[in-house]
Amino acid sequence: MLQNAIIFMSLLQNPSPLFILCGKCLWCATYFDKTRISTENRCPECGADNNEALPIMSNESFIFNNSDKRGVELKFMHRQKRDSS
Numbered sequence: 001m002l003q004n005a006i007i008f009m010s011l012l013q014n015p016s017p018l019f020i021l022c023g024k025c026l027w028c029a030t031y032f033d034k035t036r037i038s039t040e041n042r043c044p045e046c047g048a049d050n051n052e053a054l055p056i057m058s059n060e061s062f063i064f065n066n067s068d069k070r071g072v073e074l075k076f077m078h079r080q081k082r083d084s085s
Helices: 002-012
Strands: 018-022 028-031 051-055 060-067 071-078
Touching: 018 071
Parallel strands: none
Antiparallel strands: 018 028, 018 051, 060 071
16 A cells, blocks of 8 residues: 555656546546645545556546446547647
8 A cells, every 4th residue: 555655646746637546436537736636545435545546648538437347447548639720
């Protein structure tokens, strides 16, 4: 757990948006401003101390899906550049 907390805190130093996922109840959120994230690393839904923080690059997007059959699926991909014409 301590190593998980250290990794979590180091990701909070990152200026990129973060996708936060609770490993117990699967609560999730995307934070664009790291100052809104609790440094306690506790899930606001179930109180568990096992949130995972995944940095999202500015040129990435992702799809989150949760089903009984497959569990949690995260698909990260490069964002499509918008045509400026």
